[in-house]
Amino acid sequence: xNLVSLKSQNPKLMVILSIGGWGAEGFSDAAYxxxxxxxxxxxxxxxxxxxxIDGIDIDWEYPVSGSCNLIKCTPKDKENFTLLxxxxxxxxxxxxxxxxxxxxxxxxxxxxxxxxxxxxxxxxNLMTYDFGYNAHNANLYPTSSPYGSGFSCDESVNIFLQxxxxxxxxxxxxxxxxxxxxxxxxxxxxxxxxxxxxxWTRYWDYEAKAAYLKNYDSFITYEDEESIDYKVKYIKxxxxxxxxxxxxxxxxxxxxxxxxxxxxxx
Numbered sequence: 001x002n003l004v005s006l007k008s009q010n011p012k013l014m015v016i017l018s019i020g021g022w023g024a025e026g027f028s029d030a031a032y033x034x035x036x037x038x039x040x041x042x043x044x045x046x047x048x049x050x051x052x053i054d055g056i057d058i059d060w061e062y063p064v065s066g067s068c069n070l071i072k073c074t075p076k077d078k079e080n081f082t083l084l085x086x087x088x089x090x091x092x093x094x095x096x097x098x099x100x101x102x103x104x105x106x107x108x109x110x111x112x113x114x115x116x117x118x119x120x121x122x123x124x125n126l127m128t129y130d131f132g133y134n135a136h137n138a139n140l141y142p143t144s145s146p147y148g149s150g151f152s153c154d155e156s157v158n159i160f161l162q163x164x165x166x167x168x169x170x171x172x173x174x175x176x177x178x179x180x181x182x183x184x185x186x187x188x189x190x191x192x193x194x195x196x197x198x199x200w201t202r203y204w205d206y207e208a209k210a211a212y213l214k215n216y217d218s219f220i221t222y223e224d225e226e227s228i229d230y231k232v233k234y235i236k237x238x239x240x241x242x243x244x245x246x247x248x249x250x251x252x253x254x255x256x257x258x259x260x261x262x263x264x265x266x
Contacts, residue, residue: 004051004052004053014054014097015051015053016053016054016055016057016097016099017053017055017056017057018056018057018101019044019056019057020058020059020060020061021059021061022061022067022070023061023067023070023071024061025072026071026072027060027063027071027077027081027084028063028072028073028077029072030084031077031080031081031083031084032074032076032080034083037080037083037087040084040087040088041084041087041090041091041092042091044056044088044091044092045092048092054096054097055092055096055097055098055122056088056092056096056097056098056099057097057099057101057125058084058088058098058100058101060081060101061101061103062108062111063077063078063080063081063111063112064078064111064112065107065111077111078111079113081113082112082113082116085098085100085120085121089120089121097122098120099121099122099125099171100117100123100125101125101127102126102127103127104126104128104129104131104151104156104159104173105159106159109160109163114160114163114165115163118164118165118166118169121169123169123170123171123241124169124170125173125244126153126156126157126160126170126171126172126173127246128153128156128157128172128173128174129173129174129175129246131149131152132150132221133179133182133221134147134179134219135147135148135150135221136148136149136205136208136210136212136221137149137178137179137210137221137222137223138153138175138221138223139152139208139209139210140153140154140208140209140227140230140231140234141154141207141208142154142207142208143207143210145205145207147205147210147212147219147221148208152208153172153231153234154234157170157172157238157240167238167239167240167241168239168240168241169241170238170240170241171240171241171242171243171244172231172234172240172242172244173244173245174223174231174243174245174246174256174260175222175245175246176223176245176246176251176256176257177222177246177247178213178220178221178223179220179221180219185220186249186250187223187224187250187251187252187255187256188250188252190213190220190222191252191255194213194220195224198215200213200214200220201213201215204226209227209230210227211227223256225255225256225259228259228263229259232259232263232264233263235264242264245257245260
């Protein structure tokens, strides 16, 4: 695993393997029985030991709802998810990081045992993006503009805080991409071909703290340096653990990453 070799350049670097993602099948079955949970946890431990990594992140999208029934799901997922995480924690120990990628809304909270999970996991990585395709993708605050998504990062964070998740265990998710309708656009592509180019003009929603592009009636939602700056200030003001982003290869020149890293470490 080449990422682990980067520790020679930065001994403080921690490498965590994320398992799952949108459409990843098998979680419901893996969590269903004690024997299957133990087998999954043993596999996690084997990977941790084999590659010398620092922990495991479970990205089950989603318990009970199954990514809008894209993957197998059952009402038992709610309890079984907790049991699966307990099994992984018992195998890898408390000196390794265990985190989850979490849906951002109350629907997700209702489908997991968040009060149990928060005592097992070190971090809850909120997927505070994909709020809209023809509206803001990851607006920090609600807005009265026509591009409001009906949801916001702030609302998501408050849902988890009110559910009993400590602020320091919450990492705010930040997208390194945007949408033109359902067309997925990396920030690198946006920078090269769209932002104030080829008929597209950049605008700013002051209420939402979100950037967007217009070309006549066409609309693109995306994250940029200014919106990240507001999110960094928000993370600090709320006392959150930090940020996570999706995904690294979409920010070709590390522009968003450097803005995020510098801001969080100032």
